[in-house]
Amino acid sequence: MTQTTPSDITRKYTYGTWRAQKGWAPREIVGAEGCFFTDAAGNRFLDFSSQLMCSNLGHGNKAVIDAICEQAKQLPYIVPSFTTEARANLSRALLEVLPSGLEKFFFATSGTEANEAAFRIARQFTGKYKIISRYNSYHGSTAGSIAATGDPRRYPIEPAGKMEGVLFGPDAYCYRCPFDLKYPECGIACADYIEHMIKHESNVAAVIVEPVVGTNGVIVPPDEYMPRLRELTQKHGVLLICDEVMSGWGRTGEWFAVDHWKVRPDILTTAKGITSAYVPLSVAATTREISDYFEEHYFATGHTYEAHPLTLAAGVAGIQEYKRLGLIQRSREQGEYLGQRLKVLKEKHHSVGDVRGLGMFWGIELVRDRHNKAAFNTREEKIQGKSMMIDKVAAETMKQGTYVVGWLNTLIIAPPLIASREEIDQGVSAIDKSLEVSDRET
């Protein structure tokens, strides 16, 4: 692999990635097609995480690109208080794929904005203000969504820079059960504890969860968890917000992760895969009952780029492409194969503590010691900028020609849903070789 350095112009003008980057030379990317992207030195990389778990359709999808170009020619922008054909088309397309009963949509341009809108809808509609989230979660980086984020990206923002009224409940994380219980004898205590919180806190407007937790470890809950959460939130008049920014759009082998458990939340937020990140679009979808409230009450949210026609047109084309290419079914089938291949790595590498996932969404959690599940690194070390084992393994996969995202102690494997078996084999074999790096430190 040729070591690439940025071109002169890139070096001169790329000041800002806004991360601790002293002495770091970013890799310059010049193109992407299918499941691969190419750097300025001509190295090709297999995209085994769909960039930030968003390029579900792969790169260079002609139908989506054409739809964006057509919309740019016809009507690239109009004030959101007008309506457009693109908006009607996307609303109709969403009604076909979202859990039934989610009928009204707030369109914005990022996952964090969709979650901010969800919190405001929940607080205004219920007249209550507390939000329950969980520790292994990421909901975005603006004041409300970072406040509801359990992962360490929240730490440096405290106490200023985040909204009030968020509480954290236990995770449905069987590999590291917060109650040290075992499924199924646990009786899904993690869901019951959320009910305990609702009862004792009072004033709870909503519970927000990623139905399958994304960046914080690809954590799939036990089958009873989501239906139980739905039941108990309904019982107490608390809204259930499902953040499907990452887990939506076929990623888990269904249109949305909640479909696995036939759960309809009160608000579903999504972004990323809706346009496969070709343009930035997000949605907060809610029920008629909730949206009717806002027919007569002022909704205190809006953006210049709300319902931006370019993004809506890409959303319509994206949904058509998922259907045309049969990608939901394909995610289920290819995902089974991917999962089987990854589980073999657990047998082979003693630094692998757990392999878990659904569809084309898998996590490999690394441990220093399998017997006591000791983690390689802590959350604090991440924020302090210490060298993380997961980054060393991810850097090794890059040397093997495969890009994989790592966060804290987990590799997040989420190839484009168009990936072939050969591409899956290529990615798994790069990870297989790279895990020798963590094996050496066990």
Ligand SMILES: Cc1ncc(COP(=O)(O)O)c(C=O)c1O
């Ligand atoms: C589950 C989840 N929610 C919200 C967000 C925030 O989305 P955005 O980065 O588009 O604001 C992310 C981003 O990774 C996410 O994974």
